[in-house]
Amino acid sequence: xxxxxxxxxxxxxxxxxxxxxxxxxxxxxxxxxxxxxxxxxxxxxxxxxxxxxxxxxxxxxxxxxxxxxxxxxxxxxxxxxxxxxxxxxxxxxxxxxxxxxxxxxxxxxxxxxxxxxxxxxxxxxxxxxxxxxxxxxxxxxxxxxxxxxxxxxxxxxxxxxxxxxxxxxxxxxxxxxxxxxxxxxxxxxxxxxxxxxxxxxxxxxxxxxxxxxxxxxxxxxxxxxxxxxxxxxxxxxxxxxxxxxxxxxxxxxxxxxxxxxxxxxxxxxxxxxxxxxxxxxxxxxxxxxxxxxxxxxxxxxxxx
Amino acid sequence: xxxxxxxxxxxxxxxxxxxxxxxxxxxxxxxxxxxxxxxxxxxxxxxxxxxxxxxxxxxxxxxxxxxxxxxxxxxxxxxxxx
Ligand SMILES: [Zn+2]
Ligand SMILES: [Zn+2]
Ligand SMILES: [Zn+2]
Numbered sequence: 346x347x348x349x350x351x352x353x354x355x356x357x358x359x360x361x362x363x364x365x366x367x368x369x370x371x372x373x374x375x376x377x378x379x380x381x382x383x384x385x386x387x388x389x390x391x392x393x394x395x396x397x398x399x400x401x402x403x404x405x406x407x408x409x410x411x412x413x414x415x416x417x418x419x420x421x422x423x424x425x426x427x428x429x430x431x432x433x434x435x436x437x438x439x440x441x442x443x444x445x446x447x448x449x450x451x452x453x454x455x456x457x458x459x460x461x462x463x464x465x466x467x468x469x470x471x472x473x474x475x476x477x478x479x480x481x482x483x484x485x486x487x488x489x490x491x492x493x494x495x496x497x498x499x500x501x502x503x504x505x506x507x508x509x510x511x512x513x514x515x516x517x518x519x520x521x522x523x524x525x526x527x528x529x530x531x532x533x534x535x536x537x538x539x540x541x542x543x544x545x546x547x548x549x550x551x552x553x554x555x556x557x558x559x560x561x562x563x564x565x566x567x568x569x570x571x572x573x574x575x576x577x578x579x580x581x582x583x584x585x586x587x588x589x590x591x592x593x594x595x596x597x598x599x600x601x602x603x604x605x606x607x608x609x610x611x612x613x614x615x616x617x618x619x620x621x622x623x624x625x626x627x628x629x630x631x632x633x634x635x636x637x638x639x640x641x642x643x644x645x646x647x648x649x
Numbered sequence: 650x651x652x653x654x655x656x657x658x659x660x661x662x663x664x665x666x667x668x669x670x671x672x673x674x675x676x677x678x679x680x681x682x683x684x685x686x687x688x689x690x691x692x693x694x695x696x697x698x699x700x701x702x703x704x705x706x707x708x709x710x711x712x713x714x715x716x717x718x719x720x721x722x723x724x725x726x727x728x729x730x731x
Contacts, residue, residue: 392695397706402699438706441686445704556686 347407349484357488362407372473374424379475381422396422397435398442400480407481411455414482418442418461419475426476427580428463429570436563443587444551444559446480451550451592456482458490458591466582468608468615478585486591493588494597505600508532509543518638520645521568525554525561528569530638535628536606537616538576538637540569543602549590550601562603569605572645577612584608 348361372378378390391399399419406415420439421431428436447459463478464471486494496504512518512529520528520540528542542565548554554562573581584606590599610616610632621627682689682705691703 388696390695391701392693393703396703398704399701400704401695401701404699434706438688438704441688442704445685445688445690559686 347409349412358485360407362405364405377424377473377475379417379419379473379477380424390417391419391422398438400442400446403479408484410453413455413484414450414453414480416446416450416480416482418446418478418480420478421476424475427465427570427574428476429567429574429580431476431567433560433563433567436567437560440551440559440563443480444554447551447589447592450480450482453482455484457486457593458483459589460487460490461587463583463585465585466580468582469584471582486593486597489586490588490591490599493599494591497598503547503598503600505543505602506547509545517635520572520638520642521565523561523565525558526565528565530634530641532634534630534634534637536608537610537630537632538573538581538605538607538641539634540605540641541602542566542569542605544600548601549599551589554601566603568645568649571648572641573605573607575648576641576644577609579612581607581609 347363350359350361351357352359380389380391381395382388382392384394390401390404393399396419398421400416401419402409403415403417407413408415418439420426420428421435431439443461446461450456450459460481460483461478462481493504500507508531509527509529512532513527515532518530518532520530522528522545525545526542527545528540530538530540534540542562544554544558544562546558548558551559570581570583573583586604586606587601588599588604589601591597608616621629682691684690685704687706688704689706691705693701693703695701
């Protein structure tokens with residue numbers, strides 16, 4: 346059960362997934378619900394002895410039909426892996442899985458925005474360590490994609506295209522590029538080591554990408570998350586957000602990009618969302634994006 | 650919210666809409682896989698009725714070739730009205 350209300354003061358919906366309090370919280374290693382089911386043992390969420398990638402309906406959905414969707418994407422049957430440790434072939438397959446889910450959920454009448462994301466690390470509230478991401482099919486256009494559409498209108502054309510061109514011309518915050526993807530720390534990053542991966546050609550969504558671009562996106566994702574883990578020589582917590590074109594009628598445009606928000610300022614210190622961020626909406630940083638980019642570039646090189 | 654092309658009529662099959670709880674046999678006897686790009690896609694149903702989709706890349710050795718010759722028809726490009 347979930348309930349959607351509208352917060353008038355902020356002009357935004359708030360969803361209540363009322364059973365979420367009972368959900369599995371960091372079960373011990375032997376009772377991971379995302380592990381494969383071992384012969385003779387009670388079934389986990391996945392009734393198979395081995396698997397590559399599986400997607401299933403979230404048992405504790407924030408959104409569900411006929412008003413949206415909530416899915417879990419399990420990247421591997423290896424509990425101790427992570428996105429960064431997966432072979433490129435698996436990450437490339439994951440791009441196809443994302444594409445398939447975007448296409449299928451986006452075609453539903455009750456899904457206005459398909460949002461693929463990953464929460465990694467207890468610092469961002471992860472309740473299961475097994476490598477996985479999630480997909481929400483929102484029955485409305487959420488505030489952040491709406492802000493990106495407003496940026497398109499403000500800039501007079503596709504905001505990611507404009508910003509990508511600026512980052513490439515400036516160069517100081519560029520992390521790396523391949524034939525299809527550019528990675529950079531945005532000029533006004535909100536998180537200390539925030540990084541964006543953007544398709545260099547205007548591609549509204551994964552379904553507009555050529556197979557070779559999906560492969561190159563997978564390579565870029567791997568290079569970045571491996572670099573992140575090398576940054577402080579520890580698994581770096583992050584929120585990964587995949588932004589694509591909304592799937593509502595009237596089909597607003599979009600530009601496929603992936604944003605990463607790691608909450609760490611140093612190996613140990615968390616960046617908290619406190620008074621200014623929460624009550625006024627203004628982020629206060631203590632690392633300049635150019636410095637962050639330099640550190641991150643070195644870490645990515647070390648991890649290659 | 651009208652005018653969406655695409656596979657929305659497959660909703661029942663995906664189990665993403667309220668659907669009867671599948672039998673125990675069903676969940677251990679998945680339907681024949683569909684093909685999507687380099688992936689085999691097998692749809693199953695968990696005992697409580699939730700949808701489960703298994704993706705596998707069976708011919709691992711021909712990965713680049715299979716991705717290049719992905720059998721994804723053009724009309725299956727992005728959802729939403731053109
Ligand atoms: Zn596990
Ligand atoms: Zn663009
Ligand atoms: Zn974005």
